[in-house]
Amino acid sequence: MKDNLLRAIEHQTANLVVLGLGYVGLPVACMFAKAGFSVLGLERRQDKVDKINRGECPIDGKEPGLAELMAQVVGEGKFTATSDYQVCQSAQIVLLAVETPIDPSTKKPDYQALTAALTDLGPHLARGTMVIIESTIAPGTMAMLVQPLLEKQSGLRVNEDFYLVHCPERVMPGKLLANIHNCHRVVGGMSPEAAEIASHFYRHIVEANLDPVDCLTAELVKTMENAYRDVQIAFANEMALLCEDMGADVWQIRELVNKSPYRQMHLPGAGVGGHCIPKDPWLLIANASYGFESRMIRTARAINDNMPLHMADLAIETLSEVGIKIGQARVLVLGYSYLENADDTRNSFSAVMVEHLQTQGADVVIHDPWIPQYQGDLLERAAGCDVAVLMVKHQAYYHLDLGLLRNVMRTPILIDGRHVFDPAQVQAAGLIYRGLGQGTKPVGVELGPLARTAEILQEQTG
Ligand code: SAJ
Numbered sequence: 043m044k045d046n047l048l049r050a051i052e053h054q055t056a057n058l059v060v061l062g063l064g065y066v067g068l069p070v071a072c073m074f075a076k077a078g079f080s081v082l083g084l085e086r087r088q089d090k091v092d093k094i095n096r097g098e099c100p101i102d103g104k105e106p107g108l109a110e111l112m113a114q115v116v117g118e119g120k121f122t123a124t125s126d127y128q129v130c131q132s133a134q135i136v137l138l139a140v141e142t143p144i145d146p147s148t149k150k151p152d153y154q155a156l157t158a159a160l161t162d163l164g165p166h167l168a169r170g171t172m173v174i175i176e177s178t179i180a181p182g183t184m185a186m187l188v189q190p191l192l193e194k195q196s197g198l199r200v201n202e203d204f205y206l207v208h209c210p211e212r213v214m215p216g217k218l219l220a221n222i223h224n225c226h227r228v229v230g231g232m233s234p235e236a237a238e239i240a241s242h243f244y245r246h247i248v249e250a251n252l253d254p255v256d257c258l259t260a261e262l263v264k265t266m267e268n269a270y271r272d273v274q275i276a277f278a279n280e281m282a283l284l285c286e287d288m289g290a291d292v293w294q295i296r297e298l299v300n301k302s303p304y305r306q307m308h309l310p311g312a313g314v315g316g317h318c319i320p321k322d323p324w325l326l327i328a329n330a331s332y333g334f335e336s337r338m339i340r341t342a343r344a345i346n347d348n349m350p351l352h353m354a355d356l357a358i359e360t361l362s363e364v365g366i367k368i369g370q371a372r373v374l375v376l377g378y379s380y381l382e383n384a385d386d387t388r389n390s391f392s393a394v395m396v397e398h399l400q401t402q403g404a405d406v407v408i409h410d411p412w413i414p415q416y417q418g419d420l421l422e423r424a425a426g427c428d429v430a431v432l433m434v435k436h437q438a439y440y441h442l443d444l445g446l447l448r449n450v451m452r453t454p455i456l457i458d459g460r461h462v463f464d465p466a467q468v469q470a471a472g473l474i475y476r477g478l479g480q481g482t483k484p485v486g487v488e489l490g491p492l493a494r495t496a497e498i499l500q501e502q503t504g
Contacts, residue, residue, distance in 0.1 A: 047205070054079050057132055058079045058137065059082045059129055060083050060137045060139060061139065061140065063139075065218060068083070068108070069213070069218040069219050070247070071083045072111045074247055075121035076111060078246070082129045083123040084124060085125060090123070097112065097113040097117060101218075103216070104385070128166060133171060134170065134172065135171065136172070138160070138173070139176045139211065140155040141155050144325070150328055153179075156188075157187070163195070167204060172207060172236065172240065174243075175206075176211045177210075178265065178321070181262045182258065182261065184208050184261060186329070189232060205232070206257075208230040209240060210230075210260055215384050216383075223247065224249060224250055225248075227244060227252050227253070228260045230258070230261065237254035262326070264322070272322070272346060274307075278307055278308040278311075280345055281310065282310035285479050286481045292310055309461075311460055312460060313349045313394065315380025315381070316389055317386075317388045320346070320389045327339050351395065353395050353433065353459050354395050356457050356476050356478065361428060368403060371404050373431060375406060376410075376433060376434070377432065378413050378416055378433070379412050379434055379436075382434055383437050384412060391433065392434065411436055420442070422450075425450045426450075426452045427451050428452050430456050431459065432462055447471070447473070455473065455474045456473045456474070457476045458477040461477060461478070463477075465477060
């Protein structure tokens with residue numbers, strides 16, 4: 043089994059089926075096709091299958107090189123999409139890249155897509171095949187869900203009849219192809235042999251280090267690396283709240299802290315969004331048991347989830363200082379995507395703030411140069427607004443004409459959630475400035491950001 047597979051990989055005669063053609067599956071399918079493999083993309087949605095087979099990239103947004111590469115490999119007949127699971131019978135390698143979201147209320151993994159894919163694949167799994175899971179999954183999932191389900195559905199035995207591998211994706215919108223080529227990968231195998239064979243396979247598209255490990259290690263590396271980032275960001279956010287409370291400037295302090303060796307304090311911000319960071323910490327602790335109680339992960343998530351609500355607090359408080367109630371205010375939200383200079387709105391923290399302000403009766407106007415429904419002239423959108431809240435540090439906002447902004451607003455208040463503006467310049471333009479982490483706590487006003495974090499924590503821990 044091993045020699046046949048290694049030979050097919052070495053000579054690129056191995057047929058590859060990629061199951062799931064989204065942000066993860068589509069670029070990896072194109073990269074293996076470009077490397078010389080014959081690739082079939084399995085996708086449930088027929089409209090998406092047809093679009094790909096016309097050579098049209100189904101992924102919106104700026105993904106350097108992806109549309110061109112896809113058109114090229116489709117045109118060369120190296121990559122074809124289909125909705126027919128039967129194709130798995132002639133595959134030597136099947137790569138699964140399906141979504142693994144978190145249930146918003148229970149914070150537990152939602153494996154509907156993964157379970158459906160494995161259930162459909164099982165009956166078509168041929169002896170000698172290597173199955174690779176690229177989706178990010180909770181540690182323990184390969185052993186407790188993937189292996190038993192595949193064995194049951196196929197009647198085959200892992201390591202005897204087929205190989206099973208977990209090679210977690212490393213995608214980042216805007217860098218889909220680059221990250222595949224340049225990012226270090228752990229290659230987890232249900233046996234050392236499986237990890238070895240999969241490493242040979244990925245060497246065809248990954249230039250960076252490939253570390254063969256066991257599956258549990260691979261699951262922990264991926265989810266832990268993002269939980270680490272979430273905790274780091276939460277620390278920066280909590281320091282921003284502390285500095286507000288104490289009347290200090292967290293941005294200046296962060297710069298000075300980072301002058302110390304081995305310090306790399308992250309950036310405070312108006313929220314933590316995207317498809318990885320808000321989700322992976324919950325995956326990391328999902329299967330922990332035997333009395334393991336995560337406090338840090340939950341608290342970090344609560345702090346970061348609270349940031350858009352804190353931005354709303356800053357706006358409400360500053361409005362009240364000039365005698366305007368939020369229920370009579372018009373609020374301009376600057377930025378709706380989860381990351382600067384990108385059009386990806388998954389887990390948008392601005393959406394959380396918008397909903398909160400609307401429940402308070404505010405009239406909310408959204409601007410985002412990267413999101414079609416929110417594009418348009420910023421100053422037109424700002425007309426008549428009482429406060430502008432900067433949530434995402436899009437490059438376009440760095441050159442905002444503050445004087446013109448001041449002239450069109452009904453009340454000239456600017457809340458800066460990303461340290462984009464110089465407070466002195468904002469005030470010189472005639473606007474009232476309030477910056478996240480820049481303490482100008484009004485005397486006698488009891489801020490409640492940490493109290494709210496405690497509320498969120500209480501909700502999560504039940
Ligand atoms: N954020 C902060 N402060 C920071 C860093 C990020 O508030 O100091 C916020 C961002 O505004 C954003 C969210 O966190 O809303 C996530 O930002 P991110 O830079 O982590 O971008 P992602 O979500 O695309 O993260 C991905 C991850 N890569 C993979 O999962 C393969 C992450 O592990 C990487 O560190 C990140 O890309 C990257 O920078 O490459």
